[in-house]
Structure formats: structure tokens, C-alpha cells
Amino acid sequence: xxEIKNKNxxxxxxxxxxxxxxxxxxxxxxxxxxxxxxxKIFKDPEFKKYPDIISYAFWIREGNLYNxxxxxxxxxxxxxxxxxxxxxxxxxxxxxFVYSLTFGLLSGNSNIIKLPEKKFIQIDLxxxxxxxxxxxxxxxxxxxxxxxxxxxxxLHEITKFISLNSDVRIVWGGDKTVSEIxxxxxxxxxxDINFPDKYSLCIINTNDLKINFKKLVNNFYNDTFLYDQNAxxxxxxxLWYGKKTYEFKKIFWNELSKxxxxxxxxxxxxxxxxxxxxxxxxxxxxxxxxxxxxxxILMIATFSKLIQNIDTFRGKWGYFYEHxxxxxxxxxxxxNSKFQTLTFFSNKKSDLYKFLKKNYFSGISRIVxxxxxxxxxxxxxxxxxxxxxxxxxxKDLNDKIK
Numbered sequence: 001x002x003e004i005k006n007k008n009x010x011x012x013x014x015x016x017x018x019x020x021x022x023x024x025x026x027x028x029x030x031x032x033x034x035x036x037x038x039x040k041i042f043k044d045p046e047f048k049k050y051p052d053i054i055s056y057a058f059w060i061r062e063g064n065l066y067n068x069x070x071x072x073x074x075x076x077x078x079x080x081x082x083x084x085x086x087x088x089x090x091x092x093x094x095x096x097f098v099y100s101l102t103f104g105l106l107s108g109n110s111n112i113i114k115l116p117e118k119k120f121i122q123i124d125l126x127x128x129x130x131x132x133x134x135x136x137x138x139x140x141x142x143x144x145x146x147x148x149x150x151x152x153x154x155l156h157e158i159t160k161f162i163s164l165n166s167d168v169r170i171v172w173g174g175d176k177t178v179s180e181i182x183x184x185x186x187x188x189x190x191x192d193i194n195f196p197d198k199y200s201l202c203i204i205n206t207n208d209l210k211i212n213f214k215k216l217v218n219n220f221y222n223d224t225f226l227y228d229q230n231a232x233x234x235x236x237x238x239l240w241y242g243k244k245t246y247e248f249k250k251i252f253w254n255e256l257s258k259x260x261x262x263x264x265x266x267x268x269x270x271x272x273x274x275x276x277x278x279x280x281x282x283x284x285x286x287x288x289x290x291x292x293x294x295x296x297i298l299m300i301a302t303f304s305k306l307i308q309n310i311d312t313f314r315g316k317w318g319y320f321y322e323h324x325x326x327x328x329x330x331x332x333x334x335x336n337s338k339f340q341t342l343t344f345f346s347n348k349k350s351d352l353y354k355f356l357k358k359n360y361f362s363g364i365s366r367i368v369x370x371x372x373x374x375x376x377x378x379x380x381x382x383x384x385x386x387x388x389x390x391x392x393x394x395k396d397l398n399d400k401i402k
Contacts, residue, residue: 002019008155008158014148017147018145018146025079025080030105030108034065034105037133038058072386078395079392080391085109087112088173088177093230100170103385103389109390111146113149117150127148163186164185198233198381199338200340201237206241206242206249216345217255218259220252222374225260245324261295273316278291285303289301289304298318298320300321302321303321305323339361342361342367365382
């Protein structure tokens, strides 16, 4: 039993102690737990207020979990978890903690989750439901191998102690967070998986005006505004490609402004932050940028030409960057290791679709349709999570003793 003795630690699950256990990947009782969690979320009307929680429940639904397991094609091979995984989750995406926990569970590990100090109603709702489910006798081993806690990040002695006793650390957050956690030593055999700052973009084919703009724009809204453009996979930059760019953009941004006005709960206190960003962009980019307001929330900054450090220009609270592409090859010039997700809108016969299918982008690890930016999977930032968090046990019992 691994116990953390510190009075400044708030234990929300696990009572400051955890039993380090290794399970088989996609173990039956783990699948059963996740399915019960999914079903109870769908049945409780309280959760319907939070689309991010519903998205998680949809991801761990029965059909998807069994498809994921089937795709790993493990057959008779034995894969078990590496042991104890320490998860440090970000403060800008409320449901991130449960996705990270799911990674650890499906890969057969015991898990310690450090929640963000910032509190979210989504975290409380999910955590309370998890507690209720884990009270059942058949989830005893799962309950004993899970700890969810909250403490001030300045309490370095706690992070150091957990790091030294963990087999894997998963760190989500900014570059600063990753660098800080890296300072704490781990066992020689321990593995680190880091998800630092990432930059994402969107490219839209504008050749066809006879489309369902409301559907396209609503998908884009879900990719961006659900987390105030904070998610690493939410696009900051929109690239337009085609012959009818002016008409397409005008309809697109106007439709988005309607949805934003109707659905987005914009915190007025952040107007000052947007104004500061606007002033900075205008002073630093000068003639290379033009900024205009679509409505009181939606603000668009147009690049006349793309720049090399474009990943440092990030939108928030309804502030977006855009550029009209003359050649698709322009994308290759800006991509670097800071890039993550490219969302796109195009038909399968277009030049854009053929370009995306054919080209290799050194900095991009995901290419998905508009509307799928936030869709989680077990290959994230180019990491095959299950393979990394587990180990294959080799058994060779057929040879005769010589």
C-alpha cells in the first residue's frame, strides 16, 4: 500500500492511500466500470447541461470501447500495465482528468490524479458519480488502485514523493508545467509522457457555396468555443483555400456570430484581454494584419502573409486569425513541433483533400474533419497511449528442457 502523509493534501478519492496493482489491458472489470459510468451519465438529466461530459460518455460507450479493443488486435498476447501512473492534469479543460484516468485504466494501471486547483462543476459531478460506482463490491480492486487528490502546486514535496514512487508520469498543461514536473526525479525505469503547449489550425475549401453552412459553423463552434479556445486541439488559425473565398468567409463568420450570440456565455471581464491582444498584434505585425469586429464577441485578425512564428499568435474568447492561401504548400512552411491538430472541410474530390491525403506534415499529428477537434482517442499527439502505458509479457513455454 502506497500512502501519502501530508496534512495539506486534500484526498477526494482513495483516502491518501493506494494499492499498486497491474491489470491486463482492456480488463473486463475496467470495461464494465466505464460502461456503467457512461450509462449513468446518459441517464442523469443533470449531465445534459454539460456537452463536454456527454462527449466523454459517448467516447466510453460500449460500441466504441469494444471497437478500440478489437483494433489493438492483442489476441493471445499478454499486456499488463506498468504499475502506478501519476497524472498531472491542466486547469483549462474540466474533463481532461477523466480522459487521462481512462487512459490509465484501459492500459491496466493504478492511478493517482492531481486535479487542478481551479474548481469546475464538471469535475465535481463526474467525481461524485465515480465514487458511487466504486462503492460496489465487484469494483473493490479498482477502488483500491485509484487516488484522486488536490493540493497546491507549490507543495513540491508531495509531487516529488509521488514522482519517486510512480512508474509513469503523464503531464498535461503548458510548457512551464512540463518543465517544472521534469525537475522532480523518478525511478530509473519510469517513463514520462508530456503534453505541453500545442497549436492547432483549420483549413476550409471555399469552392462550394451550396453547402449546409449552419452545420459547418456549428461544428466549428464546438471545436473552439466549448473550452474558450483553450483546448490544445482547438484551431486558432483558419486558412481559406478556393475561388470564392470572400463570399464564403462573409457567410461563415456571420453565421458563427449568430451562434456565438445565442449560445456562448462570454465573460465580459475578458474584454480587456482581447483589447490588449488586438493592440499587441497591430503594433507587432503592422501592415501584415487587419483586424475587424463581426460582433461584440467575434473578432477576426487577417494575415496578409503567413509568418514563421505563427504558433505564438493564439486566439481566445472569440478572437481568431485567418489567411487566404494562394498555394496549399504554404502550410508546410509554417508547421513545426508546436503544431498538433489540423481540422479541415472539403469534399473527397477536391485538391485540398488530395493534398492532405498525400502530404506529410512534420509538426502535425492529427488531421480530422471540422467538428472532430475535441474528439479524444488513444493515439494522442502521435503517442500510442496503450502501448506506452503497458508492457508485453513474453512467454516461451514450448521448448523442452535440455
